[in-house]
Amino acid sequence: MTSTDLTTQMTPQELAEYQAAIDEMRVQDGSKAFDLRLMKVSLDGAEADRFKANDGSKHAVVAGVVVVARKVRVFYTEKYKQGSHERPNCLAVGNMVQGSEAPNGEFGGTCAICPMNEWGTADKGAAKGKACSERRVLGILSNELGPVQLGIPSTSIGAWDLMASSLRGRGKNYFQVPMRIIVSQGKVTFSVDDEASPPTPIDIMEMAKSRAEWIAIIEREAGVDEAAGYDAEDDGDGGGYYGT
Structure with a gap:
């Protein structure tokens, strides 16, 4: 048995x-209830068909269960440089309320009404794009890689939202279903991993207890380096830059 x-x-x-x-x-x-050995994974602009881990390894697929998914918005007054460790000028995680690092409320209260969240604000009047860049950050428990923090660029947000919505339509939450996450030509796609066993009730109980720790780490690191999937070659919905 x-x-x-x-x-x-x-x-x-x-x-x-x-x-x-x-x-x-x-x-x-x-x-601890869940000892995190977090491995950050971000898109590698030079090899758009691989995820690149912070230990230098590259992976075509990340397979596992998504424990937590958070919305992240970042804004830089100067163009973000890949590999930079500078914090953004404004950072909002989860509830999409202006981050504490926003200078004196300069950019509005909530993201929904912030002027930097309007189309055409990127690079001071560009025809398209927002000065404030949106991402999704996923905390994934992978059998192969262990705990993984994966940043999803703005161009792939729709794919994640579609997967999560599809699962809800079938009475499932994303943390109840094993997934295969693949990157091809810089675009991330999601599919249910039919060959993997779904989490047991005990597994879900364990994940539920670890969610707060996952969220705290994402909120602490979302604005640093490539932790949220930032890529100097990926402007997304504006690249988080308001040109000067």
């Missing part, structure tokens, strides 16, 4: 006791 078979036969009280025992053993070991 597998551990999955065992837990599915437990009563709610037995399941709670089982989980409490696991938590107690972790406390005794001095470990």
Whole structure:
């Protein structure tokens, strides 16, 4: 009998006791509920058919379960340079309310009404593009790579939103379904991994407890370097730059 078979036969009280025992053993070991060994992955402009990890490795596919997905918006007063460690002038994560780093509220309160979120503001009057750049940042638990933070560029946001919406239409949440995430010619696509086993109830309980830690890391690092998938060659909806 597998551990999955065992837990599915437990009563709610037995399941709670089982989980409490696991938590107690972790406390005794001095470990966190979820020890993150975060590997950042971003698009490599030189090789648009590979994801590039921060350890230098390159991957055609990232397979795993998306634990958390966050919206990220960034704004730079000067053009972002790939590899730069400079924080953006304004950063908003999740609730799309102007970040604390925005200088004195200069760019508006919420992203929805900020003038930098209007088409044509990129590069001071460019015909298209927004000065404020939008991304998605995914926290993925991958059997191959471990915990992965993957930045999705603005050109692929629609693909992620379509996948998440499609799953909701079938009564599923994205964290209940194993996925294969592929990049081709700089565009990211998502598909259900039919060959992988879906997370068990115990798996989902563990992921739920780790979400807060995932979110905290994403919010801390979303505006740094390539953690949110920024690429000097990818202007997206404006590249997060208001030209001077």
